[in-house]
Amino acid sequence: MSAPAAPPPPPPPEEALARLLPADAQPGRRLRHEAAAPVWQGVVWGRLGRGDLAWAHFDRVRLPALQPWIAAERGRIVRELGLHADAEAIEWPALLAATDPTDAAMLRISLAADAVGLGDVDRAIRRHRAATDALAGLRDGPRVARQRLRLAWVGVEVAWLSGGSVSVEGLPWWNEAARAPAFPADHHWGTDFHAAKGLLFGGVVRGDPRLLDAATELAPPVIAWAVHLARADVGRVDAEVAATRAWRDIVPPPPFDAQVRAGPTAARFPAG
Secondary structure, three states: OOOOOOOOOOOOOHHHHHHHOOHHHOOOOOOOOOOHHHHHHHHHHHHOOEHHHHHHHHOOOOOHHHHHHHHHHHHHHHHHOOOHHHHHHHHHHHHHHOOOHHHHHHHHHHHHHHHHHOOOHHHHHHHHHHHHHHHHOOOOOHHHHHHHHHHHHHHHHHHHHHOOOOOOOOOOEEEOOOOEEEOOHHHHHOOHHHHHHHHHHHHHHHOOHHHHHHHHHHOOHHHHHHHHHHHHHOOOOOHHHHHHHHHHOOEOOHHHHHHHHOOOOHHHOOOO
């Protein structure tokens, strides 16, 4: 007799699904394929800082057409934990196999971010240009809107790396009248993750600590540590302590646990 099948991994909490699933992926909405449901659950777990549960959901999906998207999500998780070369190794073969043009554009943006993390100026510029061209040729929609947000973030990183002019296009700003952040239209199709990451970049680029403070209210665990580090840089009291606490709550994907714990991002935090 064969061994019984392992039970499926748990779904994310309902509250997290409400905050971290985009509107076009909420329950009742038509997905790309029924197999996309566990991918989205993995995405949410990843944003909750649970790389182990994200991997468990991704591993359930065998449909070839969804593998480039899954590779992009796996790459994002390990890149955000500081493993840019490992992210690139996941994403590059997926780009070559991608048949969906939005998946391909997503992977091109990711590969540009990998080049930034690896400090390769020429490759970062070239990949960012290719990603910009790929995205510009796509029909507009929710998936494309989210990729435009990502392209704006990576564009900032490429400019920092290359010494070029940093653009605020696509980044949130502070609305003085409302005393609250304001967001470009593409954020309508994002989630709290996209809002928090936009506020992180917007706060740093615009030099506005109010945007960074607003990001703390929305940031899911996967980027909370980065938000607090940015707040520490502008002198917010106890931000470094909060960053360290947030980092320690992260659970890396099992294949990369040792690398993350010994990696450059972990080195920024005191052992404990």
